[in-house]
Amino acid sequence: MxxxxxxxxxxxxxxxxxxxxxxxxxxxxxxxxxxxxxxxxxxxxxxxxxxxxxxxxxxxxxxxxxxxxxxxxxxxxxxxxxxxxxxxxxxxxxxxxxxxxxxxTLQAPVQGSSSKSEAAWVGSLVACEGNGGEDMVLAGAFDGSLRCHSARGCVELGGRWLHAHRGPIKAMAVLEPEAQEQESGGSERGVVTAGKDQVVKVWQVVVGGRGERKGGKEAAVRPVSTLIGHENSVECVAVRGKEQVLSGDWGGVLCVWKIDKEERTPVNVPSSTSVHKRKKRKVVEGLDNEDVSPPIPGIHAPVSLFKAHAQCVSGVKWHPKESLAFTSSWDHSVKIWDLEHQNCLQTLNGSKVVTSFAISSGNLLGAGHPDGRLRIWDVRSVEEKQGMTLAAPGKRVLASCGSWISGVAWHPQRDNVLAAISHDGYLRVWDLRATKPLHTLRAHEDKALALCFGRARDQLGMWGMFTGGADGVVRRFETS
Amino acid sequence: MSPPDVPSPIATGGLRHPQHLKEMAGRPRATKLLAAKGVPKEKAENGRARNDKTFPPPPADRKEAEEEEEEELPSVDDESSSDGAGTGESDGEEMEDGTVGESEEEEGVADGDEEDSVLDSEEEEEEFEDQGSSSDESEVLEAQAGASGGLDGDTDDDVEYLESSDEGEIERDEALRVEEATPRRWQPAASQAPLRALLRQGIPKGVEGTSTGRKRAEEIEAERASGRLAVAAAMHADDLSSDDEGEGEGRVRNAIGRVPLHWYDEYEHMGYNLQGKKVMRGRKGDGLDAALASRDDPNYGRTVYDAVNDRHVVLTDRDLEIIRRLQKGAFAHPEHEAYPPQVDVYCDEENIFGPSAPEPKRRFVPSKWELMKVTQMVKAIKEGRMVVGPSPAAMRASHKEAQGQVYLLWKEEEGEGEEGRSRKGPRHIPAPKLPLPGHAESYNPPEEYLLSLEEEQKWREMDPEDRPLPFLPKKFPSLRAVGAYAGFVKERFERCLDLYLCPRAVKKSPTVEAATLLPSLPNPQDLRPFPNSKAIVYTHAKVGTESPGDGGRVRAIAVSPDGQYMASGGEDGRVCLWEVASGYCLRTWELRRKDGAEGGAQVLGLVWNPHRAHHVLAVAGGRAGVFILRTRTGGEEEEAMTEALLSSGLEGSRGGKAGTGVVWQAYPAGAEGQGGGEEGGDGLVLGMEGGGSVTDVRWHGKGDYLASLVPTAGGKAVMIHQISRGKTQCPFKKTHGQVQAVAFHPHKPFFFLATQTHVRVYHLVKQVLMKKLLSGCKWISSLDIHPTGDHVLVSSYDRRVVWFDLDLSSLPYRTLKYHSKAVRAVAFHRSYPLMASGADDGTVHVFHATVYDDLMQNPLVVPVKILRGHAVVGEVGVMALAFHPTQPWVFSGGADGKVVLYQDAF
The missing domain is CATH 3.10.20.90 (Phosphatidylinositol 3-kinase Catalytic Subunit; Chain A, domain 1)
Incomplete structure (x- = not known):
C-alpha cells in the first residue's frame, strides 16, 4: 500500500x-x-x-x-x-x-517488596490470603520455623512458629478455607507443613480478624494435628480441598491422609497397608518455653501408605480427577497413581532426577531437574474406562536454567507460561512457545529454594510471585 | 582266359602275346564285322569331318555305338583274332602317315576296339591295374630298343615274341620304319586323326569297360560307390609324373640329350650319347608299313611315335580316357569327382536370424539336462544303487590324515613368502653384511683410534671373542710400509664359517603402527551417564580457614546409604552433616580430644554405616581416636535401634578386658548442632592408648564391625571393633610394613590390608593370608573394593592408579597413570559402572569401568572425564572422594575446604 x-x-x-x-x-x-x-x-x-x-x-x-x-x-x-x-x-x-x-505481553516481573527474616534458609513458601485480600505468604525455613510475610514485610506471628519442626521444613500446602471462617472477618487457613523430622503437621493460621489475637500480633499459628506415618524425611506435600493430604518421603513412600478438624486423642488406627510397624507415641513438642503448650493435638495415621518409588519422592500433586495423583521422584520418573488401588497408571521416564514439578490447568507437566533443564510433558487426561487408554506423552526440553532447579510453578492463568528458580538465584519465566525464557531475573544472591504464585490478582490485575532463598529473603514479584 | 603271367596286348603296347594270338585265332576280324554292320558309313553320314576335333560324339552316336557294341559282343567273340591284330597295326601306320582313308581308319579303329574289348572284357581288373605300370613301358622300350639295333640289350622274350608271329614282326618292323618316316613334329594333327576317332568313339569297352560317355560315367559311379575308384586314384597317383621320373627301366631315356631334333634330320642317327657314340634311330616303317599296321595292328589307332625318345608309345585306355576328358574340357582323371553330389548344408531347423539369433531361454534357465541327471542320481540314491559320501580321493585323504599327517619339515610359516616359493626353494636370506671399515682400519688412523699401552695390554689379555676390534690399530707413515695382515686368513675363514655354518633366519620385526598401539576404546558419549559438571559446592571450612595452615582442608567425605545426607570431615576436627539436595548444613560436630583441646582432633577418615537402620557415622579422629557419631537422621524405630546398638556397645566394652588398649567411652552430648538436647548423647568415642593417630576407619558390610587403622602402632595397627558388643581385637601380630589402608570385602569374610607397596588379602574366618597383590607402586595411598568384591582399586602417591582383578592374578590388571601428581583417593560407584580418582593436581578423573559377569571378559576401563573443581592449595588438591550411592554423582573434597558435587548434565 x-x-x-x-x-x-x-x-x-x-x-x-x-x-x-x-x-x-x-x-x-x-x-x-x-x-x-x-x-x-x-x-x-x-x-x-x-x-x-x-x-x-x-x-x-x-x-x-x-x-x-x-x-x-x-x-x-x-x-x-x-x-x-x-x-x-x-x-x-x-x-x-x-x-x-x-x-x-507478560510483563517482566517487577520486584516488589522483600522481607528478610533471620538468616534461615527459606525452604518452602505457600501463599494464602491475607488481610484485605492481599497476599500473604508463609515461609517454612530450614531451621524448622514458620514465618509469615506480606507485601509490607515480615509479619509477626503469634504462636508456636519458631520450632514448628525439629528439622528443616521442606514442603507446605494450604487447605481451602471453610466458609464459616469468613464471617469472623479474619481468615483462617489450614496449613500443612512437612519437615525432615518425618512428621507432617497441620496448622491453623489466623490472620487479622476482629480483635487482636495472641498478644496483638497480626497473625497467629496454631497447631492442629500431627500426621505421623513416615519413616523418613518428608519431602513434599499436597492438599486437596479441606481434608485430603498427600505426602511423600525420602524412602519413596507415599502417604494418604484425611484430616478432620476435631481434636482427638491418639487412637491406634491399624493400617493394613503400612509398610513398617507403628508404635503409638506421643509427639514431644519442641521445648519452647515461650508459650505454655496446649493439650497435645491429635495424631493422625495415614489412610493408606505405600511405596511409590524406589528413591526419594521429590514432588506430589493432586490430579484434577479424584483419587489420582502425580508423583515425581529421584529415580528419574514421574508417575500417575490411582490412590484407591495404589496402582501406577502411567510412568514418565526421564534420565535425570526430578527435583520439582508443576502441572498446568491443561495437560502439561513441567519438571525441573538438577542439570538445569525443564522438561515439559504432555499428559493427556486419564480416561475412566476399563483398560485405561492413555496417549503417549510427548516431551519437550527447554533450554537450561543454568543450574539445579529447585522450584517450578505454572502461571495461574496462562497455560503456556511457567516460572522456575534455580540454585544460581535466578528466576526465569518461560513461555513454552519460545525457546528462550521470557524474563530472567536475579532473585537471590545465594540459592533460590522456594517459589510460589499468589492466590489471586491484586488491584492492578497483577499476579504476585514469591521466591525464597538461602539468603533468608522472601521476594515478591508482580507479573501480569 | 589268358594265364595271369601272360601280359595283355594292351600292356605290351599292342604286341600280341602268342597266347593272345591263339585266342584271337578264332575270332573274326573286328573291322569286317563293323564294316558289315555299316558302322563307318553311319558315322560318315553323321557328317563328321576327318579333322573334326569336337568331342564328345553326339549322344545318338554314342548310343548307337553302345548298342552296336553290345550287340556285337557275342559276335565279336566268334571272329578271328588274327584280323584284329593286323588291323591294329594298320591303324597304327595310318595314324602316322596321315594318308590313310577315314574308312580304313574307322575300320581299323573299330576292329581294334572290338578286339580289344573282346579280349579285355574278361580281364578288366588286371589290365586296369597293369596299365601305366613302368614294367610294361620298359618292356616296350626294350623291345623297341632291341629292334632299333642293339642300343640296349635285347631281351630274349621280346625276340622270341617277335619271332613267334611273323606278321607281328613284319608289322612291327613296318611300324618302326613308319615311325622314322614321320615328319618330326610331335603329334601332328593329321596323325592324330585315328586317335581322335578313337577318342571320339570313346574308350574301347574292352579296355576299361564301356567306351562311351554315359555308360562310362555310370561305371565310374559304381566304382566310386564300391570304393574301387579311390583305390584306382591311389594307384594312378603317378599319372602325372613326368617321364623323366621313375626308377629303373621305367624311366624313359633320351640318350641324345636336350638337343633340337632337327639338327640330325638328314642323318640316320638322332644324336650322340654321353659317350660320344651315335644314337641310331629305330627302324622306321614307310607308308606301306603304316598301312599294314593300320589294318593289322589292333593298337594302331592308339600308337604314337615319340620322336624325342624314339619310341612308339601305345596309349593305354586310361591315357585315352584322360585325353578324351581333357579335350572335352572335363577334369582329367575319371575318379575325380568334378561334381560331387551336392550335400546341402542345411538342417531341419530353420533359423531366420543367423548368427544374431536371440539367445535361447535354456541358457538362462536351470539346465534340463542337469535336472534329469540329478533326478536320476536321486533315484539311484533312494534305491541304493548309489552311495553318497566323500569321494574316494577325499576318503583316502582323510584316512591319511587320520593315520598321521605328513608335514613339511622346513615349510615356511604361513603368511611368509610368496605362493609357489616352495617350488623354487627356500627364500634367499642374504648373508649378514660385514661392517665397513672405519677409521681404525685405516693405515694411518687418527691418534685417538690408536690404543695406549694399557689398552693394548688389556686387549691382549682379553678373550679374542670379547675384543671390540680383532686387530690392533697401527699407524704407518705410508701405504707401502704396511705389512701383511697376519689375521687375514683366519678372518676370512671365520667369515666363511659364518656364512655357511650359521643358519640364517629372516628376522621378523613386527611393524608397529601407532594406531594399533592405541586401544580402541568406546566413545565417552556412549558411556553416559557419568558426572561431568559441578552442581553444588558445600563449603566445609569455616570462613577464614581456607589457607593451608588453618586446617580447613576436607580430609574425608561420606555419603549416607540412601544418598540424602553427606558428611564431611576436615583437619580442624569438624564434621559437617549436609543435605545433599540443598547444600544445607544440618549439623556440625566439633570433635575434641577427651583430654582437652590439644589442637583438637583431626578428621582423617569418615565412613557412614552401611546398615540402613544404623544412623551412625564412624570418624577416624586422628589422635582423638575413633568417633562413632549418631547422625539422628532416622525415624523413631531406627533411632531406637541405633541407640540400643551404641549403648550395648558401651556396656559390653565395660565388661570385657582392655588388653587392646582401646577405651570405649560415651561421646558427650551437647555438641554444636541444631535442635539441641538429644537424648543418649552423640555416640561413642574409642580412645586409642599409645598416642597413635587413627587415619582410617572402615565399616563391615553388615554395619557391626569397624576396622580402624593406626599406622604407627606396629602390631596393633589394625584393630577390629564390634560395636554391638563393645569388643576390640587385633587380628594381626605384626604388619609387614606400614599399613596405609584397610577395607572389608562387601560380602565375603575377607580383609584387605594395604601396606605401602602391596595389598594383602586375609581370610578372617580361616585366619590365613589368602593373596598378596603386588601393585608396583612405591607408596599406596588408598584402597577401594568393587561392589562385586572381585576387583580392587589402589591409588598411590606415585601418580598411579592400579586395578587388580582378584580372579585374574595377583599382578595389576591395569595401571592407569593419568594424573600428573600424587593420587590421594579412589572410589568405585556402588551401582553405576563408574570409578574415580582424585589427585593433588586438583582434578578428579572419572572412568567408566564395566565389570562383566562372565569370567572370560576382562573389565573395560575407559577414561571418560576430568573434573576440575578444586583449587590446589599448598600443592594439595583433592583429598577425599565419594560417589553418591544411587545417582551418577561424585563428591570430592579438597584442600580448599570445599566439597563439590558433580552431576551428569548432558
Whole structure:
C-alpha cells in the first residue's frame, strides 16, 4: 500500500496476517491485513495499537507508559524475530493469510517488596490470603520455623512458629478455607507443613480478624494435628480441598491422609497397608518455653501408605480427577497413581532426577531437574474406562536454567507460561512457545529454594510471585 | 582266359602275346564285322569331318555305338583274332602317315576296339591295374630298343615274341620304319586323326569297360560307390609324373640329350650319347608299313611315335580316357569327382536370424539336462544303487590324515613368502653384511683410534671373542710400509664359517603402527551417564580457614546409604552433616580430644554405616581416636535401634578386658548442632592408648564391625571393633610394613590390608593370608573394593592408579597413570559402572569401568572425564572422594575446604 510511506520501504514484501485473540479487551477486526514482512514484534504491536485506535491510546495515557506491546504467536511459536526470518525459519506458507494470535505481553516481573527474616534458609513458601485480600505468604525455613510475610514485610506471628519442626521444613500446602471462617472477618487457613523430622503437621493460621489475637500480633499459628506415618524425611506435600493430604518421603513412600478438624486423642488406627510397624507415641513438642503448650493435638495415621518409588519422592500433586495423583521422584520418573488401588497408571521416564514439578490447568507437566533443564510433558487426561487408554506423552526440553532447579510453578492463568528458580538465584519465566525464557531475573544472591504464585490478582490485575532463598529473603514479584 | 603271367596286348603296347594270338585265332576280324554292320558309313553320314576335333560324339552316336557294341559282343567273340591284330597295326601306320582313308581308319579303329574289348572284357581288373605300370613301358622300350639295333640289350622274350608271329614282326618292323618316316613334329594333327576317332568313339569297352560317355560315367559311379575308384586314384597317383621320373627301366631315356631334333634330320642317327657314340634311330616303317599296321595292328589307332625318345608309345585306355576328358574340357582323371553330389548344408531347423539369433531361454534357465541327471542320481540314491559320501580321493585323504599327517619339515610359516616359493626353494636370506671399515682400519688412523699401552695390554689379555676390534690399530707413515695382515686368513675363514655354518633366519620385526598401539576404546558419549559438571559446592571450612595452615582442608567425605545426607570431615576436627539436595548444613560436630583441646582432633577418615537402620557415622579422629557419631537422621524405630546398638556397645566394652588398649567411652552430648538436647548423647568415642593417630576407619558390610587403622602402632595397627558388643581385637601380630589402608570385602569374610607397596588379602574366618597383590607402586595411598568384591582399586602417591582383578592374578590388571601428581583417593560407584580418582593436581578423573559377569571378559576401563573443581592449595588438591550411592554423582573434597558435587548434565 502506498499510503503508509513512513514505515514502508519501497519494494517491501507484504504478508497477509489475520489477528485474533482470546482477550476481548484488545480485540480487533479479524479481517486479513497486509503487513510488511520486515516488521518484528514491536512493529506488529504498533499495528495492533493502531488498529485498536482510541482504546489503546487511552490505555497508554492511563498507565503513563507504553505497555510494551503484545506478544504474537504464529503456529504455536512466539514471534521473537522479524516476521520474514520467522516465516522462513518455520516454513509457513504465506499464500493465504497467516493466523496470528496475540495477547498482552507478560510483563517482566517487577520486584516488589522483600522481607528478610533471620538468616534461615527459606525452604518452602505457600501463599494464602491475607488481610484485605492481599497476599500473604508463609515461609517454612530450614531451621524448622514458620514465618509469615506480606507485601509490607515480615509479619509477626503469634504462636508456636519458631520450632514448628525439629528439622528443616521442606514442603507446605494450604487447605481451602471453610466458609464459616469468613464471617469472623479474619481468615483462617489450614496449613500443612512437612519437615525432615518425618512428621507432617497441620496448622491453623489466623490472620487479622476482629480483635487482636495472641498478644496483638497480626497473625497467629496454631497447631492442629500431627500426621505421623513416615519413616523418613518428608519431602513434599499436597492438599486437596479441606481434608485430603498427600505426602511423600525420602524412602519413596507415599502417604494418604484425611484430616478432620476435631481434636482427638491418639487412637491406634491399624493400617493394613503400612509398610513398617507403628508404635503409638506421643509427639514431644519442641521445648519452647515461650508459650505454655496446649493439650497435645491429635495424631493422625495415614489412610493408606505405600511405596511409590524406589528413591526419594521429590514432588506430589493432586490430579484434577479424584483419587489420582502425580508423583515425581529421584529415580528419574514421574508417575500417575490411582490412590484407591495404589496402582501406577502411567510412568514418565526421564534420565535425570526430578527435583520439582508443576502441572498446568491443561495437560502439561513441567519438571525441573538438577542439570538445569525443564522438561515439559504432555499428559493427556486419564480416561475412566476399563483398560485405561492413555496417549503417549510427548516431551519437550527447554533450554537450561543454568543450574539445579529447585522450584517450578505454572502461571495461574496462562497455560503456556511457567516460572522456575534455580540454585544460581535466578528466576526465569518461560513461555513454552519460545525457546528462550521470557524474563530472567536475579532473585537471590545465594540459592533460590522456594517459589510460589499468589492466590489471586491484586488491584492492578497483577499476579504476585514469591521466591525464597538461602539468603533468608522472601521476594515478591508482580507479573501480569 | 589268358594265364595271369601272360601280359595283355594292351600292356605290351599292342604286341600280341602268342597266347593272345591263339585266342584271337578264332575270332573274326573286328573291322569286317563293323564294316558289315555299316558302322563307318553311319558315322560318315553323321557328317563328321576327318579333322573334326569336337568331342564328345553326339549322344545318338554314342548310343548307337553302345548298342552296336553290345550287340556285337557275342559276335565279336566268334571272329578271328588274327584280323584284329593286323588291323591294329594298320591303324597304327595310318595314324602316322596321315594318308590313310577315314574308312580304313574307322575300320581299323573299330576292329581294334572290338578286339580289344573282346579280349579285355574278361580281364578288366588286371589290365586296369597293369596299365601305366613302368614294367610294361620298359618292356616296350626294350623291345623297341632291341629292334632299333642293339642300343640296349635285347631281351630274349621280346625276340622270341617277335619271332613267334611273323606278321607281328613284319608289322612291327613296318611300324618302326613308319615311325622314322614321320615328319618330326610331335603329334601332328593329321596323325592324330585315328586317335581322335578313337577318342571320339570313346574308350574301347574292352579296355576299361564301356567306351562311351554315359555308360562310362555310370561305371565310374559304381566304382566310386564300391570304393574301387579311390583305390584306382591311389594307384594312378603317378599319372602325372613326368617321364623323366621313375626308377629303373621305367624311366624313359633320351640318350641324345636336350638337343633340337632337327639338327640330325638328314642323318640316320638322332644324336650322340654321353659317350660320344651315335644314337641310331629305330627302324622306321614307310607308308606301306603304316598301312599294314593300320589294318593289322589292333593298337594302331592308339600308337604314337615319340620322336624325342624314339619310341612308339601305345596309349593305354586310361591315357585315352584322360585325353578324351581333357579335350572335352572335363577334369582329367575319371575318379575325380568334378561334381560331387551336392550335400546341402542345411538342417531341419530353420533359423531366420543367423548368427544374431536371440539367445535361447535354456541358457538362462536351470539346465534340463542337469535336472534329469540329478533326478536320476536321486533315484539311484533312494534305491541304493548309489552311495553318497566323500569321494574316494577325499576318503583316502582323510584316512591319511587320520593315520598321521605328513608335514613339511622346513615349510615356511604361513603368511611368509610368496605362493609357489616352495617350488623354487627356500627364500634367499642374504648373508649378514660385514661392517665397513672405519677409521681404525685405516693405515694411518687418527691418534685417538690408536690404543695406549694399557689398552693394548688389556686387549691382549682379553678373550679374542670379547675384543671390540680383532686387530690392533697401527699407524704407518705410508701405504707401502704396511705389512701383511697376519689375521687375514683366519678372518676370512671365520667369515666363511659364518656364512655357511650359521643358519640364517629372516628376522621378523613386527611393524608397529601407532594406531594399533592405541586401544580402541568406546566413545565417552556412549558411556553416559557419568558426572561431568559441578552442581553444588558445600563449603566445609569455616570462613577464614581456607589457607593451608588453618586446617580447613576436607580430609574425608561420606555419603549416607540412601544418598540424602553427606558428611564431611576436615583437619580442624569438624564434621559437617549436609543435605545433599540443598547444600544445607544440618549439623556440625566439633570433635575434641577427651583430654582437652590439644589442637583438637583431626578428621582423617569418615565412613557412614552401611546398615540402613544404623544412623551412625564412624570418624577416624586422628589422635582423638575413633568417633562413632549418631547422625539422628532416622525415624523413631531406627533411632531406637541405633541407640540400643551404641549403648550395648558401651556396656559390653565395660565388661570385657582392655588388653587392646582401646577405651570405649560415651561421646558427650551437647555438641554444636541444631535442635539441641538429644537424648543418649552423640555416640561413642574409642580412645586409642599409645598416642597413635587413627587415619582410617572402615565399616563391615553388615554395619557391626569397624576396622580402624593406626599406622604407627606396629602390631596393633589394625584393630577390629564390634560395636554391638563393645569388643576390640587385633587380628594381626605384626604388619609387614606400614599399613596405609584397610577395607572389608562387601560380602565375603575377607580383609584387605594395604601396606605401602602391596595389598594383602586375609581370610578372617580361616585366619590365613589368602593373596598378596603386588601393585608396583612405591607408596599406596588408598584402597577401594568393587561392589562385586572381585576387583580392587589402589591409588598411590606415585601418580598411579592400579586395578587388580582378584580372579585374574595377583599382578595389576591395569595401571592407569593419568594424573600428573600424587593420587590421594579412589572410589568405585556402588551401582553405576563408574570409578574415580582424585589427585593433588586438583582434578578428579572419572572412568567408566564395566565389570562383566562372565569370567572370560576382562573389565573395560575407559577414561571418560576430568573434573576440575578444586583449587590446589599448598600443592594439595583433592583429598577425599565419594560417589553418591544411587545417582551418577561424585563428591570430592579438597584442600580448599570445599566439597563439590558433580552431576551428569548432558
Amino acid at each position: 502506498g499510503e503508509d510511506n513512513r514505515s514502508v520501504t519501497p519494494g517491501d514484501a507484504r504478508v497477509r496476517l489475520r489477528f485474533f485473540t482470546r482477550d476481548p479487551t484488545i480485540r480487533v477486526s479479524e479481517a486479513p491485513l497486509a503487513v510488511p514482512v520486515s516488521l518484528n514484534r514491536r512493529g506488529l504491536s504498533e499495528v495492533i495499537d493502531h488498529l485498536r485506535g482510541k482504546a489503546a491510546e487511552s490505555e497508554i495515557t492511563r498507565n503513563k507508559k507504553t505497555l510494551g506491546g503484545y506478544d504474537f504467536v504464529i503456529e504455536n511459536q512466539l514471534l521473537r524475530c522479524p516476521l520474514e526470518k520467522f516465516l522462513r525459519a518455520t516454513g509457513i506458507s504465506t499464500e493465504l493469510s497467516v493466523d496470528v494470535e496475540y495477547f498482552r
